Amino acid sequence: MQKANENYCNMYPTRILSKTGEECELMRFHPQKITKERALFYGENSLIMQQLAVSGYQNQFDLIYFDGPFNSGRLFSMPIHELETEMINSWNELKTIQQFTSPNLYITEYRKRIELAYSLLKRTGVFVLQTSQKEGHYLKILLDEIFGRANFLGEMIWKMRDDDLTINEPYSLNHESLFFYSKTKLYKKPELNFQSIWTDVGYYESFGDNSSLLGSKKPEKLIERIIEISTEEGALIGDFYCGSGTLPFVAEKMSRRWIASDHSRNAVQLTKKRLEELGVHIEIGHLVDDFDVNLLHNGEYTKTSVVPFSLYEFNALRETVHNQPIRIHAYDFTSDIDSVTNHPHTFHYIVPVIGAEGISGDETTTISRPILKFDNGSWSLDVPDVFLWILYNIKHVDHNEEGEFIYSWDHLRSEVQRIQALVGQNWINSADRDEVSDVFGHVYQKSLVLAV
Known part of the structure; x- marks a missing residue:
């Protein structure tokens, strides 16, 4: 058990972008080439925006x-309907709780990302932030401070539901706000005019059969209007909280270029699937x-960056340690590490301590990553x-009627035992030619030898 990495608990990147960008040299995109038309990324958006800034995208977004x-x-x-449960990343869950109970942390984290967005915008560019009345x-x-009060273009109110979402009797909610800002006075004003209250662009929509991935999506007409107000054909758009992927989906149909990302694997996979409906196949x-030898101590390689441990890093590690067994600890792993077999190394997730006292933001432990195996003509997972x-x-964690977080260790243990009985040994949910997905949505890449 170790003291938690504060950089992860508070989502502070371990490699902060300096004014000259030197500290990002060890980090890179895979695949390295970003197409001029479109790109979709999985990962922490502050790091992705930092890397875009040092990869030629500073002052490039419309x-x-x-x-x-x-x-x-x-x-x-x-x-997860088959298991009658709900899946969540424990770090994301902890982050949500921390920011809700410490609003200053939420503002600090948002400031960092808005400042990065500012650096990526063209001088003629527009920034749009959608939010609710709570924050x-x-x-x-914060936006006035970063963009300048004179560059505030307007607040649009979107009526996002007909019925009222009760927050605090007798006060209810059925709208969200969109703040529009220009980066400079060079902003190109469109020959359009819309009233500030939008009741004609639809409401949140359900995914129907895809509801196991995400609960709802923005109406396409809402995103169409945002894009229409702010850009022309061929413009480059960034969406770094892409969720279900409505913006890249609509941008593709409106002949705009786009770069999108999300920290949820399920969200990114759903975005990819929706784009395929348009005939767009994207990696x-x-x-x-890069492999960092300074992280290697006493048979353990402990990665403190929130960038996933990848095959790229793994191959460099093997060249250094050869057949010496190494325990590799990381917050996340890319699926390509599973494609290499016959090595003595083991992979372990760094996770917050969860026990009778709740979820710890101060200490971490590790759990083993399941091992993908091929036996008797079929794939299985060794957990x-x-x-x-x-x-x-x-x-x-759940909410009570007063909106407070509640936690029960006894209930959690019972849930685990119930799910264990349901799953048995059937951990694999789906498989295609190259990859296997488990019941929780984790992806494992098949062996390079067996996949040929």
Whole structure:
């Protein structure tokens, strides 16, 4: 058990972008080439925006749209209907709780990302932030500070539902706000005029059969209007909280170029799937780090960056240690590490401590990554510690009627045991030619030898 890396608990990147960008040299995109038309990334958006800035995209975006976290305290879990449970990344869950209970942390984190968006915008560019009334007034002050009060273009009110979402009797909510800012006075004003209250662009929509991935999506007409107000054909748009992918989906149809990302694997996979409906087949990119020998101590390689441990880093590690067994600890892993077999190294996720006292933001532990195997003509997953693997993939916290977070260790243990009985040994949910997905949505790449 170790002290938690504060950089992850508070989502502070371990490699901050300096004015000259030197500190990003160890980080790169995979695949390295970003197409001029479109790119979709999985990962922490502050790091992705940093790397874009040092990869030729500073002052290049015509529009950047943030539909980021509203700090509502809502835990964005994914329902798994077959297991009658909800899946969540434990670090994302902890981050949500920390920011909801410490709003200054939420503002600090948002400031960092808005400043990065500012650096990526053209001098003629537009920034749009969508939010709710809980934090909207604080974010407006923050936006005035970063963009300048004179560059505030307007606030648009979107009526996002007909019925009222009760927040606090007798006060209810059925709208969200969109703050529009230009980067400079060089902003090109469109020959359009819209009233400030939008009741004609639709409401949140359900995914129907795809509801196991994400609960809802923005109406296309809303995104169409944002793009129409702010850009012309051929413009470059950034969406670094892309969620279900409505913006890249609509941008593609409106002949705009786009770069999008999300920290949820399920969200990025859903975005990819929606784009395929338009005949757009795209490889999901991510950040990779160079191998750092300074992280290697006493048979362990402990990676403290939130950039996933990848095959690129793994190959350099093997060249250094050869057949010496190494325990590799990381916050996340890319699926390509599973494609290499017959090595003595083991992979372990760094996770917050979860136990009778709750979810710890101060200490970490590790759990083993399942091992993909091919036996008797079929693929299977060897899960070293079934209880822990289930525990760290399901939601741990609920809300009571007063909106407070509640936690029950006894209930969690019962849930794990129930799910364990349902799963048995059937961990694999789906498989294609190259990859296998488990019941929690984790992806594993098949062996290079067997995949040929």
